[in-house]
Amino acid sequence: MGQSIVQDRDLNEYSPSSSSTSEHLPCSHQLCELGPNCKSPKESCPYTVNYYSENTSTSGLLVQDVLHLSSGSNGGSNHSVKAPIILGCGMKQSGGYLDGVAPDGLIGLGIGEISVxxxxxxxGLVRNSFSMCFDEDDSGRIFFGDQGPVSQKNTPFLPLNGKYETYIVGVEACCIGNSCLKQSDFNALVDSGASFTFLPNAVYERIADEFDRRVNATRASSEGYPWKYCYKSSMKEKPKVPSLTLVFPLNNTFVVHDPVFLIYGMEGVAAFCLAIQPADGDIGTIGHNFMTGYRMVFDRENLKLGWSHSNCQGLEDGQSMPLSPNGRPPNPLPTNEQQSSSQGHAVAPAVAGRAPTSASAAPREVMTPYFGLLRLLLPLLLLHLPAHHHHIVDSLTC
Structure with missing residues (x-):
């Protein structure tokens, strides 16, 4: 599992001892959740994360190091900043990690204080927002501080158990072609770390049945793949399939560009599958495949999700984005005093490498409920984000 991840990249394990800017986080630090369990406040802060996938976990020590960010401006001067962040240096891994999941590590994007x-x-470096996009070739970008263009569509984030601790949205209806299905409303976690999409079982059945009724293709065996609805194809290119649209409040529509997974043979596309799976419970997961072709904005400042068409080549509105407000130097890691970020702007790390496209890349296998993560390929960033939690620990194998 995970063998197809970044096959065209050389992966290097992060080593704090090889980094001139790394420092172990002491147990006395306010962001050390396990600090009360330490024998001494000067000890290195430990962490443990147990994932949704059975027997998958990581534990180790928290480390402070520097993330190098560059300006999101397309035509402006080339400014950069060294931003201190906290990450977990994994010393003991189990489960999916041993099968090759996230060989390049994980970096947090959740709402909690410790996320990047x-x-x-x-x-005070950026606005409290970020955007990401996935192009059709599985490359992508992330822009910290980006709140998206004025023309984008948006929908509010919803609280979970009375708290805004993850990226949940409400879908009012699902449409296949020109047919909007009855009783197809659901809440979903927006999660680019899930390679594919999961819907509550009743909604899944309605969508799959309507898709199957409308698709002009013969059913194929799905053995070896996680999807039930697969079809034969004799085309060299991507076959035409019924459109899939999510309808959000105020009739804000989200057209899914890539609802199918293509299976290639010697002469092109041999088959394709509806890349949706049923999920237990009443909360679905909108995964990476549904986000293809969009600039997805996670506006935590205004508690809303935004989206607009994007080819991932940059910020479409072309605004110049200085790295720190009014040219001031960046502040150090946060203390107990909340610092204003109202004047921050967007900054961007390196362009992302390829995200996994194989069915074996485990869409649900590396998920923790409400745990926000972004794969980190040193020195590049890979956009891959499992669900979000209010306590986030970035994790690298050390």
Missing amino acids: PSILAKA
Whole structure:
């Protein structure tokens, strides 16, 4: 599992001892959740994360190091900043990690204080928002501080158990072609770390049945793949399939560009599958495949999700984005005093490498409920984000 991840990249394990800017986080630090369990406040802060996938976990020590960010401006001067962040240096891994999941590590994007966007915003470097996109070739970009163009569509984030601790949205209806299905409303976690999409079982059955009724293709065996609805294809290119649209409040529509997974043979596309799976419970997961072709904006400042068409080549509105407000130097890691980030702007790390496209890349296998993560390929960033949690620990194998 995971063998197809970044096959065209050389992966290097992060080593704090090889980094001139790394420092172990002491147990006395306010962001050390396990600090009360330490024998001494000067000890290195430990962490443990147990994932949704059975027997998958990581534990180790928290480390402070520097993330190098560059300006999101397309035509402006080339400014950069060294932003201190906190990450977990994994010393003991189990489950999916041993099968090759996330060989390049994980970096947090959740709402909690220890996640990268939270630290950057609290330090006054950027607005409390970020965007990401996936192009059709599986490359992508992430822009910290980006709140998206004025023309984008948006929908509010919803609280979970009375708290805004993850990226949940409400879908009012699902449409296949020109047919919007009755009783197809559901809430979903927006999660680019899930390679594919999961819908509550009743909604899944309605969508799959309507898709199957409308698709002009013969059913094929799905053995070896996680999807039930697969079809034969004799085309060299991507076959035509019924459109899939999500309808959000105020009739904000989201057309899914890539609802199918293509299976290639010697002469092109041999088959394709509806890349949706049923999920237990009443909360679905909108995964990476549904986000293809969009600039997805996670606006934590205004508690809303935004989207607009994007080819991932940059910010379409072309605004110049200085790295720190009014040219001021960045603040250090956050203290107990909340610092204003209202004047921050967007910054971008390196362009992402390829995200996994294989069915074996485990869409649900590396998920923790409400745990926000972004794969980190040193020195490049890979856009891959499992669900979000209010306590985030970035994790690298050390």
